[in-house]
Amino acid sequence: MAKITGAEMMIKGLIAEGVTHVFGYPGGTIIPLLDHIYKGKDIKFHLTRHEQGAVHAADGYARVTGDVGVCMATSGPGATNLVTGIATANMDSIPMVAITGQVKCTLIGNDAFQEADMVGITRSITKHNYLVKDIKELPKTIKEAFHIARTGRPGPVLIDFPVDVQVQMAEFKYPKTVDIKGYKPTYKGHLGQIKRISKAIAKSKKPLLYVGGGVILSEASKELTKFARKTDIPVTTTMMGLGAFPEDDRLSLGMLGMHGTAYANHSVQAADLIIAVGARFDDRVTGRIDDFAPNASIVHIDIDPSSVSKNVEVDIPVIGDAKEILKELNKIAKKGKFDEWHKTIAVWKKELPLKYKDDARLRPQYVVEQIYELTKKEGAIIVTEVGQNQMWAAQHFTYTKPRTWVSSGGLGTMGYGFPAAIGAQVGKPDAIVFDIAGDGSIQMNIQELATAVLEQIPVKIVILNNGYLGMVRQWQELFYDRRYAFTTLAKKDCTACPDFVKLAESYGAKGMRITEKSEVKKALKTAIKTKGPVVMDFIVEREENVFPMVPAGKSISEMLHGLA
Amino acid sequence: MNYEHKTMNRNKEFNMEKFVISVLVENKFGVLARVAGLFSARGYNINSLAVGETEAPEVSRMTIVVDADERIFEQVKKQLNKLIDTIRVQDLTGGEYVDRELIFIKVKAEKIGIREKIVKIVDSTGAEIVDIGKKSFTVEESGDEHRIKALIELLRPYGILEIVRTGKIAIQCDN
Incomplete structure (x- = not known):
């Protein structure tokens, strides 16, 4: 058998795993690997302007396609720049393989130039990681890395790849199967437990489905929707679960939790049975844990046993894949009759709708609503940054399909949105992709405008510009006597520093400024028609708040309603 | 509500x-x-x-x-x-399991009377002196938590200079 280099092996492995796009940034210890991508035709390399851009792009790509996102960086600072993005993917269970160059094996541990202990640094923020010191281990490592990233509860895997191993020669045989003694995820749910769920539903008067990102990861939206409609159980989703169940369905209660709808939170508190599917009882969902769902028995369907009874004691746990379990449940599910319960919820929906002051001023919620109105026919992918922009995007857009909502949930990474939108657009070239941003977070990875312009990746950036780090400012307004400690980004004029229109133009992107409510629709229409990337600078009401809101550490019964 | x-x-x-x-x-x-x-x-x-x-x-x-x-x-x-x-x-x-830990205790032993007393304690407990120094003895013991704790307490009055222990190992009983 002919011998090939480690770098070639890696490329062959990536191709065998179906990888067609890689996001990355060059550097000394990754030159051999990138050289082989350059020489080949099968993998398209997307050069970002910062390694953080590359890792978030790989993440966005993974979220919209369901495939493993792949990013590459050099050793030392290149690799450490991936850390935030890897942690982001880890918290949201996103399948990813990050490949980092490393100094020569003989130099490892010597504090060599651009050396960083990536296996050590990323141990707690990856699902698993590898340092390949022996070329014979490489084929198996690549196979395992992709297997681990995409199976079970997905997550990021890092392969640290020393530059000397990249140029070593060895025979290459790619393994067909994987056998890892300590890693055998459970997919089929326990049938006895599944029957118990069905019995619990039969006894319940006020059941509620609480659906998280796991349903999207396991492609179980269809099964979930079927189950909810058949049993007539209302559905609330977490932020990560947006799109798992059509929000225009009569059974939908929208999002729950800190900025969830009042009727979703009230339903949780009143429910006598909560069926959690692929959700993890995060503190942003439960509020003060002692008061969470005080009347309910809890069913928890999850592929990760460590998620069960971690935050909340569970009455009926079912470990396995959401799709498999919902299929089984659908076989035995009976038509439910919860008319009284629906009536109660209908009153909350009527009395406490999600609303904002829809006056003549330019308010951020209106912008999000208009994006929905203009794209609801053909659909759009909404990517967000983190903060108020994210919450308004979650609340005021109606998500009806999985993998159309891309947002950093667990880690809450500012600067995530724009590069993730680039990755999403690469993954879905025909989709309309919006990045809903704040003026703070967009500046954290604004350099990726160069990537978007040069590769003509037509992401539409919507900056809801209020000149503040809006979410922190909101907390300061409500809980710190309006002391806006270091959250004011613009003095008086939100268009001065930076001037986002000029900034866009300097990169060769289309820039627009919108200051009036009456201009919103026209601007959005123009942006959708424009072929390349567009930056829209919406100068919005500066001190608009996100409501409803459950203050941190309070019970979700204690919502602040603002206007609502 | x-x-x-x-x-x-x-x-x-x-x-x-x-x-x-x-x-x-x-x-x-x-x-x-x-x-x-x-x-x-x-x-x-x-x-x-x-x-x-x-x-x-x-x-x-x-x-x-x-x-x-x-x-x-x-x-x-x-x-x-x-x-x-x-x-x-x-x-x-x-369940049922057996556990053991190995410990070295370096205890002060300068005066002749004291050295004799320590030797007696060690003999009576089934432990072993593994190093005899001019000013100290090193005592080795292995056993379960109680046994080791008991020995430490017996030697403590003489002045323990150093303790090195392996941590517990355990094995499930076959029943």
Whole structure:
């Protein structure tokens, strides 16, 4: 058998795993690997302007396609720049393989130039990681890395790849199967437990489905929707679960939790049975844990046993894949009759709708609503940054399909949105992709405008510009006597520093400024028609708040309603 | 709102206890760091940890004594299981098991009368003096927690200079 280099092996492995796009940034210890991508035709390399851009792009790509996102960086600072993005993917269970160059094996541990202990640094923020010191281990490592990233509860895997191993020669045989003694995820749910769920539903008067990102990861939206409609159980989703169940369905209660709808939170508190599917009882969902769902028995369907009874004691746990379990449940599910319960919820929906002051001023919620109105026919992918922009995007857009909502949930990474939108657009070239941003977070990875312009990746950036780090400012307004400690980004004029229109133009992107409510629709229409990337600078009401809101550490019964 | 609000304490209070687990892991570099890192990252307390090769050279066994309450201990087991390099987590606490620990105690022994007394204690407990110095003895003992604790208490009045211990190893009984 002919011998090939480690770098070639890696490329062959990536191709065998179906990888067609890689996001990355060059550097000394990754030159051999990138050289082989350059020489080949099968993998398209997307050069970002910062390694953080590359890792978030790989993440966005993974979220919209369901495939493993792949990013590459050099050793030392290149690799450490991936850390935030890897942690982001880890918290949201996103399948990813990050490949980092490393100094020569003989130099490892010597504090060599651009050396960083990536296996050590990323141990707690990856699902698993590898340092390949022996070329014979490489084929198996690549196979395992992709297997681990995409199976079970997905997550990021890092392969640290020393530059000397990249140029070593060895025979290459790619393994067909994987056998890892300590890693055998459970997919089929326990049938006895599944029957118990069905019995619990039969006894319940006020059941509620609480659906998280796991349903999207396991492609179980269809099964979930079927189950909810058949049993007539209302559905609330977490932020990560947006799109798992059509929000225009009569059974939908929208999002729950800190900025969830009042009727979703009230339903949780009143429910006598909560069926959690692929959700993890995060503190942003439960509020003060002692008061969470005080009347309910809890069913928890999850592929990760460590998620069960971690935050909340569970009455009926079912470990396995959401799709498999919902299929089984659908076989035995009976038509439910919860008319009284629906009536109660209908009153909350009527009395406490999600609303904002829809006056003549330019308010951020209106912008999000208009994006929905203009794209609801053909659909759009909404990517967000983190903060108020994210919450308004979650609340005021109606998500009806999985993998159309891309947002950093667990880690809450500012600067995530724009590069993730680039990755999403690469993954879905025909989709309309919006990045809903704040003026703070967009500046954290604004350099990726160069990537978007040069590769003509037509992401539409919507900056809801209020000149503040809006979410922190909101907390300061409500809980710190309006002391806006270091959250004011613009003095008086939100268009001065930076001037986002000029900034866009300097990169060769289309820039627009919108200051009036009456201009919103026209601007959005123009942006959708424009072929390349567009930056829209919406100068919005500066001190608009996100409501409803459950203050941190309070019970979700204690919502602040603002206007609502 | 028209639902009845009652507070139900979802987090029952548990008492801190000692749990003994035996963890089979891949015998690869970095695995100990993964296990230790898991404990520190999630704020779990290790009382002791002993690791060594098993009958299969590609597999290592870690005996870990964990200070935790029941609820945290459940998480410890699940999180350990979640590590890719973990092959099996065996909770010994509930069942029958034998455990041992090896300890060296360096005790002050200068005056002749005192040296005799220490020799007597050591003989009577079945421990062994493994190093006789001019000013101290080093005593070796292996046994379960009670045996070791008892010896330490017997020697303490003479002045313990140094203690070195291996941490507990344990094996499930065959029944």
